[in-house]
Amino acid sequence: MAGNYFEFQFKIDPVQPASEILIAELGYLGFESFVENDDGITAYIPEEEYEDDILANVHILQSEDFKITYSQNEIERVNWNEEWEKNFTPILVDERCSVRAPFHEKLDVNFDIVIEPKMSFGTGHHATTHMMIQHILKNDWEGKSVLDMGCGTGVLAILAAMKGAKTIDAIDIDNWCYLNTLENISRNDCEHINVEEGGAELLEGREYDTILANINRNILLRDLPIYEKSLKANGDLFLSGFYEGDLPAIKKACEKAGLDFIENFERNDWVAAKFSR
Incomplete structure (x- = not known):
């Protein structure tokens, strides 16, 4: 069975159009699911696709036009399963x-x-x-x-x-x-x-x-x-x-x-x- 997921929570100011650009860039890197929030997005990538420097080439993170911060943590698929069913x-x-x-x-x-x-x-x-x-x-x-x-x-x-x-x-x-x-x-x-x-x-x-x-x-x-x-x-x-x-x-x-x-x-x-x- 495949492994867990890494969850990235991005806070973005201003939110648009940065959120759309960020989702597009992350999609190329193997991120599989996105949740848009009032202050940014939450993105998920399978453990097997994750690398420590995976965000190094995400250009919008280097942009001076937006303030983007993020945190990350590993989550079990079974927990995300419960979220899917609940929502x-x-x-x-x-x-x-x-x-x-x-x-x-x-x-x-x-x-x-x-x-x-x-x-x-x-x-x-x-x-x-x-x-x-x-x-x-x-x-x-x-x-x-x-x-x-x-x-x-x-x-x-x-x-x-x-x-x-x-x-x-x-x-x-x-x-x-x-x-x-x-x-x-x-x-x-x-x-x-x-x-x-x-x-x-x-x-x-x-x-x-x-x-x-x-x-x-x-x-x-x-x-x-x-x-x-x-x-x-x-x-x-x-x-x-x-x-x-x-x-x-x-x-x-x-x-x-x-x-x-x-x-x-x-x-x-x-x-x-x-x-x-």
Whole structure:
């Protein structure tokens, strides 16, 4: 099982636009989650991604235009799990899909997904997950083979199953995500989803009609050749986990791999893009 998290509490004056810039810079370094506060942000990075000098190249910390101080401490994932469950509120995407916990009231929607997020990412609250749900709602999944890479809670795989996908692989390198996805597919009666723990190395010899990958810019660019090799003719690739400013680099890499840009959604400076072979 993966290790703990490091929590960084940043106090920022003035808060904007420094908070947005800081979140963008930290995202490149492997920070996985952010909470915006009245006086700054709280950021989390997995223990395995942490280095003692990790903030040395965060340029905004050296800026004279903002006063930024921070403190850090190590936290156990189990404690963060409790915070997730305590603060988790239901969401509604395009009036058609709800993502809620078991103790929330069911909404009158086409697709009702029930999850307990625990330490996994993908509740729908983050802009990237929200937009990937929008892509799934907009596109056809009937009878298709689907890969949800970096599945988090499994919410995208579950929605693809609800929309008629025939065979689905949900893969995540994090043990918490692997276990949580198993729980959530059972909770939503989607036991035909195959869940595996690991990375892109698992894709050797596999092919899919559609690939979903909501991870981060660096991993997407690194693993894009593997995704391309695993995509069937006329297949679709949906990517998120990167900022608007990263879209040109993502487009260029996809074009080099023989994939055509179709469209993208934008939300809070984040992007979710569709590419097709």
